[in-house]
Amino acid sequence: MIEVKNLSKSFGKFKALDDLSVHVKKGSVYGLLGPNGAGKTTLIKHIVGVYRQDEGVVTVGGALVYENPTVKSTIVYIPDDLYFFSQYSIAEMAKFYASLYPTWNQERYECLKKVFPIDDKRRVTKLSKGMQKQVAFWLGICIMPQVMILDEPVDGLDPVMRKKVWNLMLQDVVERETTILVSSHNLRELEDVCDHVGILHNGKIVAERELDNMKSDIHKLQVAFPNKVPKDFLKEVEVLHRSESGNVLLLIVKGDKEELLSIIQKSNPVILDALPLTLEEIFIYELGGMGYDIENIII
Numbered sequence: 001m002i003e004v005k006n007l008s009k010s011f012g013k014f015k016a017l018d019d020l021s022v023h024v025k026k027g028s029v030y031g032l033l034g035p036n037g038a039g040k041t042t043l044i045k046h047i048v049g050v051y052r053q054d055e056g057v058v059t060v061g062g063a064l065v066y067e068n069p070t071v072k073s074t075i076v077y078i079p080d081d082l083y084f085f086s087q088y089s090i091a092e093m094a095k096f097y098a099s100l101y102p103t104w105n106q107e108r109y110e111c112l113k114k115v116f117p118i119d120d121k122r123r124v125t126k127l128s129k130g131m132q133k134q135v136a137f138w139l140g141i142c143i144m145p146q147v148m149i150l151d152e153p154v155d156g157l158d159p160v161m162r163k164k165v166w167n168l169m170l171q172d173v174v175e176r177e178t179t180i181l182v183s184s185h186n187l188r189e190l191e192d193v194c195d196h197v198g199i200l201h202n203g204k205i206v207a208e209r210e211l212d213n214m215k216s217d218i219h220k221l222q223v224a225f226p227n228k229v230p231k232d233f234l235k236e237v238e239v240l241h242r243s244e245s246g247n248v249l250l251l252i253v254k255g256d257k258e259e260l261l262s263i264i265q266k267s268n269p270v271i272l273d274a275l276p277l278t279l280e281e282i283f284i285y286e287l288g289g290m291g292y293d294i295e296n297i298i299i
């Protein structure tokens with residue numbers, strides 16, 4: 001749905017994006033991660049057609065985005081710094097969007113008054129930061145977009161509202177195959193909602209993974225032996241990380257879980273447990289193995 005091919009962008013002599021490619025499938029939720037200044041917002045501004053690329057191609061639904069109002073009308077962009085007309089109430093903003101977007105759904109707008117408990121006669125710019133974010137989602141969801149691009153989306157929302165907003169968006173992913181690209185620093189939050197994750201570092205995508213594949217391919221095992229740890233018992237196993245405390249070993253290993261367990265079982269451990277891995281741990285070990293200074297990439 002979103003195709004970015006060999007995209008480069010410089011600001012003066014500074015190369016913010018460097019031959020970067022990203023592919024986001026229709027109906028998926030793609031998490032874009034990376035440290036401050038990695039280029040996330042710059043990439044997003046190309047995807048929503050604000051910036052013109054120096055090199056490369058950016059398409060949404062197969063069509064070039066830049067200077068293409070038809071494609072842009074299918075995309076909702078919720079930036080970190082929101083903009084509303086200073087004199088408009090929520091209802092007036094809704095009316096404005098209804099005139100702009102042919103897909104505007106007034107019934108949904110009325111229905112979502114139950115979810116967003118704000119009087120829609122209030123002026124948007126007089127609301128708190130978190131309430132303005134709620135309004136952005138309320139209006140954005142009513143546009144019935146094909147693509148939602150979210151930059152630090154739930155920043156400022158309270159935990160209950162975060163959950164409600166994600167539930168609404170994920171319902172659209174399931175029912176309408178809405179595609180979501182979300183930029184965030186928060187791996188733990190993305191872990192719950194994304195099916196793909198890409199890590200951006202110094203203007204390049206350094207890793208791109210499908211979460212289910214990733215989780216089935218890397219495991220944390222706790223192993224203990226009655227006496228000494230036998231030599232060579234990990235000969236046939238790809239070990240990404242190993243720490244040892246007495247006779248107990250903590251291993252991060254790659255491969256099929258059942259196969260790994262049966263290999264290790266042959267050495268007769270007294271304890272052999274597979275423990276769940278967080279997304280953060282997966283990236284730390286995967287990217288660490290690729291030679292990246294992971295502390296600087298994952299926050």
Ligand SMILES: Nc1ncnc2c1ncn2[C@@H]1O[C@H](COP(=O)(O)OP(=O)(O)OP(=O)(O)O)[C@@H](O)[C@H]1O
Pocket residue numbers: 011014016034035036037038039040041042043
């Ligand atoms: N309009 C601009 N003019 C000059 N430099 C820019 C401009 N926009 C972005 N940059 C530079 O490009 C780099 C990438 O910025 P960008 O805002 O895309 O990073 P980011 O990953 O979104 O960071 P953050 O997580 O802090 O929001 C930074 O070094 C930034 O200073």
